[in-house]
Amino acid sequence: MRTSQGFTFESFQRWRRSFEIGFWLAFFAVNTVFNGMVAVMDHRGVPRWEPWTWEASSGVVMLALIPAMVWASRRWPIRLDNWQRNLPRHLVYSVLFSMLHVGGMVALRKLVYVMAGQRYVVGPWLPDFGYEYLKDIRSYFWILVAIALYRFWVMRFQGEASLLAEPDVGPPVESLEQPERFLVRKLGKEFLLAAREIEWLQASGNYVNLHVRGRDYPLRATMTSIEARLDTHRFVRVHRSYVINLDFLVEIEPLETGDARLSMRDDMKIPCSRRYRASLRERFGQPAAV
Template structure:
């Protein structure tokens, strides 16, 4: 569900409602919340999902065992553990797929009507994979115990499982989108710098020299020349600056014409790079190339745009 000033540590701050920037220096800058969180991000993300499904499997197993005891059902106690742990294990394995899909089809307030049908279809695919995986695991464990696991009639049982799975899928999507919203708030969202109501624009509107970033109730100015590369992401274009990314609500076509063409070059339908920030270009056998940025990031370059990287 991207670290001196940085995009999150911009070169200048702006008091809300004012157009005059106050220069900020990196000397003595205290680490931001994002700086402190970044080294732990991957561990927190993985740990959250592992703990979430592990706790769920244990809790659900206990509940089923208690229900079986009350109803005096003659099931071996290991069976509910297998049922719940197999379901949680497969659901955990599917989390990366949901993360990938929500990047391609984000579920935002302004796009949910267009995205919802695709997510409904995705929930069906998710459920089919979930049910197929957990049934396979149960059959394997049952076979090792010398028993047979029966999941029939398939159509009826799948319908029952899908009614539960669609709620589980929705919960995963909402958690992922909520987490991304929190990350965007920590890093900041970018916008084109607008002219104040009572003064002329700071620069031509059609080619801004700075972006305004709002982060945790504060506003910062980022110089356009500090943007190292840009990446399209659904309804946003992410501005990458010193290992941070700031989502700007626009399209690649719209932002491309607003950037300085002597500095910024389109290298892929989803990527634009700052020529001053390129470390090296690695040609590939396919005719495409890999652009390695100074921060170590690798940006794809399609053959269609390779000519733009050749010096005149």
């Protein structure tokens, strides 16, 4: 399926990482330029390199903290059903974020001042940190919003799966406890995905990715809850993060560690931990000890 812009999610995936890195580099570069110009106008009595150093050091450290922000947004997503639990965690994390930001930019400023043959003087710690934290907490949550909006767009572009719901009228057409199909929403359209077409499943944070014909459809669920609803004759757990469809398994490669490497029909290599390897071999009528 192609989008109205004429490109597919697969083509976007090829340059997605470059786009994400480039976006944050451009964002902080532009932000530093504008803030630097304002700082120069506000401090006309000091050499121009000093205001630019203040703003550039802040931008560089903030950019370095983006990976930690992405991790925090995945670890504690804020939704209507969990904001009371996760919002306090982000408030605590924002303090650590601000401490790292302030400490990092002060260190960079001192380094630049030493190179310029001068000394960077830091004011009283507590009042200065309080002032910086009031700015940082706003930046922290704006970055969270930007990450969440981008992730939401990617989900809609990629397609997101969900379990079939109980119909408003009449009995369900199939068992909702062991569904034969999943509902997939993509770019405002809906279609049904046959469970037997799922090649493998992978746990990813608060989602389980359903892999079908080279595509991943995120399903908001835990691996344990989805595994319990899959056909046990077809699907088997091989790792704490993976469930595979035996119809798409091509080869089991034993490893010296006691684990194994599974080759799927699409050439994907999936780890099989020692904990699940024996039960997998038994599914094919082979002794567990072999």
